[in-house]
Amino acid sequence: xxxxxxxxxxxxxxxxxxxxxxxxxxxxxxxxxxxxxxxxxxxxxxxxxxxxxxxxxxxxxxxxxxxxxxxxxxxxxxxxxxxxxxxxxxxxxxxxxxxxxxxxxxxxxxxxxxxxxxxxxxxxxxxxxxxxxxxxxxxxxxxxxxxxxxxxxxxxxxxxxxxxxxxxxxxxxxxxxxxxxxxxxxxxxxxxxxxxxxxxxxxxxxxxxxxxxxxxxxxxxxxxxxxxxxxxxxxxxxxxxxxxxxxxxxxxxxxxxxxxxxxxxxxxxxxxxxxxxxxxxxxxxxxxxxxxxxxxxxxxxxxxxxxxxxxxxxxxxxxxxxxxxxxxxxxxxxxxxxxxxxxxxxxxxxxxxxxxxxxxxxxxxxxxxxxxxxxxxxxxxxxxxxxxxxxxxxxxxxxxxxxxxxxxxxxxxxxxxxxxxxxxxxxxxxxxxxxxxxxxxxxxxxxxxxxxxxxxxxxxxxxxxxxxxxxxxxxxxxxxxxxxxxxxxxxxxxxxxxxxxxxxxxxxxxxxxxxxxxxxxxxxxxxxxxxxxxxxxx
Amino acid sequence: xxxxxxxxxxxxxxxxxxxxxxxxxxxxxxxxxxxxxxxxxxxxxxxxxxxxxxxxxxxxxxxxxxxxxxxxxxxxxxxxxxxxxxxxxxxxxxxxxxxxxxxxxxxxxxxxxxxxxxxxxxxxxxxxxxxxxxxxxxxxxxxxxxxxxxxxxxxxxxxxxxxxxxxxxxxxxxxxxxxxxxxxxxxxxxxxxxxxxxxxxxxxxxxxxxxxxxxxxxxxxxxxxxxxxxxxxxxxxxxxxxxxxxxxxxxxxxxxxxxxxxxxxxxxxxxxxxxxxxxxxxxxxxxxxxxxxx
Numbered sequence: 001x002x003x004x005x006x007x008x009x010x011x012x013x014x015x016x017x018x019x020x021x022x023x024x025x026x027x028x029x030x031x032x033x034x035x036x037x038x039x040x041x042x043x044x045x046x047x048x049x050x051x052x053x054x055x056x057x058x059x060x061x062x063x064x065x066x067x068x069x070x071x072x073x074x075x076x077x078x079x080x081x082x083x084x085x086x087x088x089x090x091x092x093x094x095x096x097x098x099x100x101x102x103x104x105x106x107x108x109x110x111x112x113x114x115x116x117x118x119x120x121x122x123x124x125x126x127x128x129x130x131x132x133x134x135x136x137x138x139x140x141x142x143x144x145x146x147x148x149x150x151x152x153x154x155x156x157x158x159x160x161x162x163x164x165x166x167x168x169x170x171x172x173x174x175x176x177x178x179x180x181x182x183x184x185x186x187x188x189x190x191x192x193x194x195x196x197x198x199x200x201x202x203x204x205x206x207x208x209x210x211x212x213x214x215x216x217x218x219x220x221x222x223x224x225x226x227x228x229x230x231x232x233x234x235x236x237x238x239x240x241x242x243x244x245x246x247x248x249x250x251x252x253x254x255x256x257x258x259x260x261x262x263x264x265x266x267x268x269x270x271x272x273x274x275x276x277x278x279x280x281x282x283x284x285x286x287x288x289x290x291x292x293x294x295x296x297x298x299x300x301x302x303x304x305x306x307x308x309x310x311x312x313x314x315x316x317x318x319x320x321x322x323x324x325x326x327x328x329x330x331x332x333x334x335x336x337x338x339x340x341x342x343x344x345x346x347x348x349x350x351x352x353x354x355x356x357x358x359x360x361x362x363x364x365x366x367x368x369x370x371x372x373x374x375x376x377x378x379x380x381x382x383x384x385x386x387x388x389x390x391x392x393x394x395x396x397x398x399x400x401x402x403x404x405x406x407x408x409x410x411x412x413x414x415x416x417x418x419x420x421x422x423x424x425x426x427x428x429x430x431x432x433x434x435x436x437x438x439x440x441x442x443x444x445x446x447x448x449x450x451x452x453x454x455x456x457x458x459x460x461x462x463x464x465x466x467x468x469x470x471x472x473x474x475x476x477x478x479x480x481x482x483x484x485x486x487x488x489x490x491x492x493x494x495x496x497x498x499x500x501x502x503x504x505x506x507x508x509x510x511x512x513x514x515x516x517x518x519x520x521x522x523x524x525x526x527x528x529x530x531x532x533x534x535x536x537x538x
Numbered sequence: 539x540x541x542x543x544x545x546x547x548x549x550x551x552x553x554x555x556x557x558x559x560x561x562x563x564x565x566x567x568x569x570x571x572x573x574x575x576x577x578x579x580x581x582x583x584x585x586x587x588x589x590x591x592x593x594x595x596x597x598x599x600x601x602x603x604x605x606x607x608x609x610x611x612x613x614x615x616x617x618x619x620x621x622x623x624x625x626x627x628x629x630x631x632x633x634x635x636x637x638x639x640x641x642x643x644x645x646x647x648x649x650x651x652x653x654x655x656x657x658x659x660x661x662x663x664x665x666x667x668x669x670x671x672x673x674x675x676x677x678x679x680x681x682x683x684x685x686x687x688x689x690x691x692x693x694x695x696x697x698x699x700x701x702x703x704x705x706x707x708x709x710x711x712x713x714x715x716x717x718x719x720x721x722x723x724x725x726x727x728x729x730x731x732x733x734x735x736x737x738x739x740x741x742x743x744x745x746x747x748x749x750x751x752x753x754x755x756x757x758x759x760x761x762x763x764x765x766x767x768x769x770x771x772x773x774x775x776x777x778x779x780x781x782x783x784x785x786x787x788x789x790x791x792x793x794x795x796x797x798x799x800x801x802x803x804x805x806x807x808x809x810x811x812x813x814x815x816x817x818x819x820x821x822x823x824x825x826x827x828x829x830x831x832x
Contacts, residue, residue, distance in 0.1 A: 005569070356560060405661045408668035408675075458670075462633055463731060516565060518558040523549060525752075526814075529823045530552045 012514065019507035023500035036497065043304040043489040046078065046120040047238040049276065050299045053114070055292040057107025062087075064288040065101040067234070067279035068115070075121035075277060078305070079336070083114040083436065097279045107292075114436075119238075120305070125270035126259045128176035134227055135175075142253060145229035151200035151282060152217050154224045158205055163222055173226060179252055179261070179269075182222050186215050186263035196245065212248045215263045217282070219250045229253035232282050233260070238274040242299040246285045249275070306339065306493040340373050342495040345505050347372050347482035354478045356512055359519030362475040363452045370445045372482035377440035380483045384476050386426055386441045387449075391472065393422045394453035395460070402457070416450040555823035557814055566707070566828065570790035571810050578787050579810035583627045583678055592786055594779055595804050598683040602627070606667055612660050615681070616646075623685075624663060626671040627678040632726040634671030636662055637684060637699070649697070650725060688798040690771045694718050695734075695761045698725030702738070702770060702803075704777075704794045705812055705824070706784040711777065712827050714738040715819045716745070716770060721760045727795075734758060735819035736765060743773030749819045776803045783808065 030036040055062055068091070071077045082089060087102035102113055138146070148154035166185050167173055191209035199207075199214025201221040210218065216232050223230035230252045237247050249262040249271065260271040278285065288294045347369030354360045354368075362368055375383025397418050401411055423441050430438030460468035485491060495501055523530065557566075578585050586596050600622060601615050616622075620641045626634040636659075637649040645653045654662075665671070666679035691700050698719030705712040715735050719725045722732030729735050734755070737747035748755050748765040756766050770776070780794050783805065793812025796803045817824050 359559070405657075407664060408670050514564060516558070516561040518550075518553045518556065519560065522556070522558050523553065526553075526556045526558075526818065526823070528752075528821060529556050529817055530549050 012510070016507045016510055019503045019510070023498065023503045026500045027498050030498070042307070043493050044120050044307045045273070045302055046118055046305045047274065047276070048116065048118050048301045048303060049236065049238055050114060050116045050301075052112065052297055052299065053286075054110060054112050054295040055107065055288070056110050057104075057292060059106055059108050060289070060292075061103070061105040062107045062111075062289045062292050063101060063103045064113075064286065064294070065099060066286050067283070068098045068100045069117060069119060069235075069276055069278055070096075070098050072277070074124050074271075075119055077117060077119050079116075079118040081116045083112075083431070085111050085113045087111070087113050095280070097281070097283070118305075119276060120307075121238075121273050121276065123270065123273040124260065126254070126257060128179060128259065128269055129255060130174075130176055132175045132255070134173060134178065136227070138229060138253075142229045145231050145253065146224050146227065148221075148224070149282065151198070152221045152224070153200065153202050154221050156202055156221075158202060159221050159225050162205060163225060167226075175228065175254060178226050178228065179223065179254070179259075182219060183261050183263055183268050186219055187266050187268075190215060190263070192264055212262075212264045216248045216250045219261060219263060223250075223252050231258075231280055233277055234279045234281075234283060234285055235275055235277045236298055238276050238300045238302075240300060240302070242297050244297045246278075246298075247275070251280075304489045306489060306496050339492050339496055340376065342499055342502065343486040343492065344369050344373050345502055346491065346495070347486045349505050349509055350482040350485050351478055352509060352512055354481065356515070357517070357519060359521030360474045360478060361471055362478045363455060363471060364448065367445075367448055367452060368475060368478040368482045369486070370448060371479045372486050374441075374443045374445065375479070375483055376487060377443055378437045380480060380487075382435070382437045382441075383483070384479060386423075386438065386444065387479065388472065388476070389426060390419060390422050390441075390444070390449055391453050391456050394418050394450070395457040398453060398457045412450065412454065415453060416446065419446050419450045419453065555825045556817060557824045557828070559814060561825070562811075562814060566791040567811055570707075571792070572788065575788035576810050579789060579792065579808045580628050580672075581678075582625065582629075582680060582807055585805075585808055589783060589786060589805065592782055594783055594786075595802055597623070597685055597804055597806075599680055600683065601681045602678050603663055603667060603681075604678045606664055609660055609663060609667075612663070613656055616656075616659070619681075621684040622681050623683070624659070624666070625680050625682070626666040627680055628669075628672035628674055629666075629677075630672070631730075632728050634662075634666055635726075637725075639684070685797045685799045685804050688771050688800055690769075691718070691798055693761075694763045694765065694768060695720065695758050697721070698723070699727060699797050701727045701806055702743075702776060702796045702798065703812065703816060704780045704796070705792075705816060706780060706794060707791050707828055708831050709781065709784045709790075710831050711740055711780065712831070713816050713820055713822070713824055714740050714743075715816045718758065718765075720750075720758070729813075729815050729819070734765065735815065736768070737820035737822075738770060740777075743770035743776070745769070747819060747821050752818055771798055772802050779803060779805065 031038070051066075053064060055064070064087070068080070069075060069077055084102055086107060087104045090101045090103070092099050092101075100115070104111070146154075153159065166181050167178060189208070190204070193209050193211045193214075195211040197211075199210050199217070201214070201217040204210035204214035204218045213232075220230040220232055230250055232248055233251055234246065234248050247262075247264075249260055249264075249267070251258040251260050253259075259269050261268060262271060262275075286294065286296065348366055351362060351365055351368045355362060355365070371383060371387050375387075378386060394415060398411075398415055401414060406414070423444060423446070426441050427439045430436065430441070456468050456472065459471065518526075578588055583599070583602055586599060590596055600619060603609060620638075622638050624636040624638070629635065636654070638646045638654070638659075639649045640647045642653065645655055646659065648654055663679040666677055669675040669677045671677070685699060687696070687699055694700065695718050700716060700718040702714065702716045704714050715737055717727035717729060718734045718736060719727050720732050720734060724731065727733050729751075732751060735749045736745040737749070738744065739746050745766055745768045750759060757764055776796055776798075779796070783794055784792065787808065789808070789810050791810075791812075793809035795806040795809065797806050798804075
C-alpha cells in the first residue's frame with residue numbers, strides 16, 4: 001500500500017517534470033537550432049474591411065460587379081465572408097484581378113449585400129538603383145504596360161514637352177532618377193483635388209491639379225513615354241471608420257520589381273501597410289445596372305491576430321519533426337481552426353482553476369471552454385446572450401414536455417431538436433436585424449447545450465430556480481474568463497508557434513489534480529471553524 | 539497591510555484542520571475507497587442484499603423494477619399497498635424519492651399532500667428506470683416499506699423523514715449529525731435545500747449545536763420545537779450497527795445514513811463521498827479526528 005503510494009508519487013513527479021521539460025526542450029530546439037523567428041510571436045495588426053452595398057430595385061434584373069483582394073507578397077487575405085441577400089454571386093479571375101459579380105432578377109425594394117474580408121498587409125519599400133540606364137527592350141509580356149490607352153495619352157506632344165522640361169534632354173535619363181523626378185513633380189507641383197470623377201492624363205497635365213486617378217494616369221503616361229513599364233493600381237486605404245472613397249496609385253517596373261508610387265500621399269517607392277490592393281489596370285471599382293441608386297461604403301476595423309507566416313516558415317523546415325501546419329493545409333483546414341483547437345484545452349484549464357482552486361460551480365467541465373470557443377465568432381457579449389437565451393428557451397419548452405409526461409430518451413431527442421431550432425431562429429433573427437455576430441450562433445455545441453438545458457430544468461425543479469440561475473450566472477463568469485484567455489492574441493501566437501505547450505497545460509492540470517489546498521470559497525464556507533481556530537476576529 | 543497578510547497566514551494555517559473538498563477526495567476517498575467498492579454505496583438494492591444477512595435493520599423491499607416492461611403489473615403490485623416509498627436504487631441527495639402515505643379511491647396521496655394517479659406513479663418509476671435521477675442512464679426503482687418515524691423525532695418536525703449521518707473512518711466513528719427536514723427543504727433531509735443540521739455528541743446522541751443554512755439556531759423554524767439537548771433515541775443501537783456496517787463494506791471512509799422508526803433504527807443508505815457540511819453543523823473541523831485514527 002505504502003510502496004504503491006511511493007511509486008505513484010514518483011511517477012507523478014516524473015511525469016510532470018517530463019511534461020514541462022520536453023516542451024521547453026522542443027521550444028529551445030526550435031528557437032536555437034531551427035532559428036525560429038521570435039518576432040513571429042508578436043501579433044500582427046490585421047484589418048477587417050466590410051463593404052456594404054445597397055440598391056433600390058423596381059422589379060428589374062440587377063447586376064453589380066467589383067473586385068476582391070487577393071493574397072500576394074504584400075497582403076494576405078485571411079478570411080472572407082459574404083451576406084449576399086437576394087443576390088447570387090459569381091467569381092472569376094481576369095488577368096491579375098479577382099472579379100466578383102452579384103446578380104438577381106426581379107429585384108424590388110431596397111436590397112443589401114455585404115462582403116467582409118480580414119486582411120493582413122505589410123508596408124513595402126524599395127530603394128531605387130542609382131545611375132542605372134532605362135532598358136531599351138523588355139520581355140513581351142511587359143509590352144502592354146508601355147502602350148498608350150484611353151485616358152493615358154502616352155504619345156501626346158504635351159507629355160513629351162513636359163518631360164523635356166523636368167528632365168532636360170541634354171542629360172542622361174536614368175531609370176531611378178527619372179521616376180524620382182516624375183514623382184516629385186506630380187507630388188510637389190500639382191494640387192491634390194478631392195474629386196471623385198474621371199480625369200485623364202492630359203486634363204490633369206493641363207489643369208495642374210488632379211485627384212488620385214488623374215495623377216495616376218499622368219504618372220503612367222510619363223513613365224511609359226520614357227520606356228518604363230507602368231500600370232495603375234486600384235484599392236482602398238484601410239483606416240478607421242466608415243467611408244465611401246477608393247484610391248488609386250501606380251506601379252513602375254524597375255529591375256524585375258513592380259515599385260509602387262502614390263503622388264497624392266507622397267509615398268515614394270513605397271506603400272504603407274494599410275493600403276489594400278483590389279485590382280490592377282485602368283478599371284472602375286464598381287460597375288452596376290443603371291438607375292438602381294447604388295450606394296456603398298467601406299468600414300474598417302483593426303484587430304490583432306497571430307502571425308501565420310512565421311509558423312509556415314517553421315513548418316517548411318525539414319528538421320521540424322511533426323509539421324502540423326502542412327498536415328492541416330493538406331486536408332484544407334484553416335490555421336484559424338487549428339488556433340481554436342489549441343485554445344480549447346487552455347479554456348478547460350481555466351474552468352478547472354475556477355472549480356478546484358476558486359471553488360465556483362459550473363454546468364459541466366467542458367461547457368465553458370466550448371462556449372468560449374464558439375463565442376469567438378459572435379463576440380463575448382452576444383455569445384453569452386445566445387447561451388442564456390438557448391438554455392432559457394429550451395428549459396422552458398422542456399418544462400412543457402415534462403407536463404406531457406414523455407419518456408426520458410425520446411424527450412432528450414426532442415430537446416436536442418429544440419436547441420437546433422432555437423439556434424436557427426436566433427441566427428435568422430440576427431440576420432434580419434443586421435446583428436451578424438448573432439448569426440454565427442450555429443457553431444455552438446448543440447449536444448452539450450441540450451444536456452445543459454435538461455440539467456438546468458431538473459436543477460430548477462429540485463433545488464429551485466434561484467439555485468439554477470446562480471449556477472447559470474457562475475457558468476457565465478467562467479465562460480467570460482475562459483474567453484478572455486482563449487481570445488488572448490498572445491496565447492494564440494504562443495500556442496500556434498509552440499503547440500507542445502499543450503503538454504505544459506497537461507502538467508498544470510496534473511499538478512492541480514493532486515492539489516489539496518482549500519478552495520477560496522471554502523474559506524468563506526468554513527469561516528466559523530477557521531475563526532475559532534485561528535482566534536482572529538474578522 | 540501586514541496585519542492583513544498575517545490574518546491570511548493564520549487563516550491558511552488554521553485551514554489545515556478543516557477537511558476541504560480537494561483534501562477529502564485526494565486524502566481520504568481515493569486512497570481508502572477503491573472505485574470497485576463504490577457500488578454498495580451507489581446501489582441501494584445491492585447494499586440491502588449485502589447487509590441484510592448481518593442483521594442490519596432495513597426497510598422491507600416490496601418490489602423492485604429494472605425494466606420498463608415489468609411495470610405492466612404495477613396496478614396489481616400496488617393493489618395491496620397503502621403506504622410505501624418509491625426510490626431510485628442509484629439516486630443521490632434524496633432526489634427521485636416519492637413517499638406515499640395513503641390512498642383515496644383510485645389515487646394515492648403523497649406525504650406532501652399531492653395526489654398521484656396510477657399513470658403518474660408509473661411514469662415516475664419509468665423515469666427512475668431510465669436513469670433520470672442517477673448518474674447512470676439505467677437504474678432500478680425500489681418500492682419499499684415506509685419508515686414511520688419515531689415520536690421523539692416527530693416532535694421536532696413531522697412532515698418528512700429525518701436521518702442520522704455517521705462518518706466512519708477505518709471502522710471508527712468520526713463525527714455525527716442529524717438532519718431534520720423543514721418546509722423549505724420539502725420534507726427532504728438535505729442541508730443544502732434547507733434542512734436543519736443537528737450536531738450530535740457521539741457518546742450520547744445529544745444535540746449540541748443546531749444550524750440552519752450555516753446559521754446557529756435553537757428552535758425548529760417551522761415547528762418551533764427546541765432542538766438543543768434533544769436526544770436521538772436508540773443511540774447505542776445506531777452506534778452498534780454503524781460499526782457493523784463499516785466492518786462489512788470495503789469502503790474505509792464513509793457516511794452512513796440511518797432513520798429512526800418506532801421500532802428502532804433503519805439503514806437508509808451508505809455514502810462513499812460524504813459531504814463536508816457536518817463540520818459546520820458540529821462547529822468542529824474534522825481533520826484532527828481523522829489524523830488521530832490514521
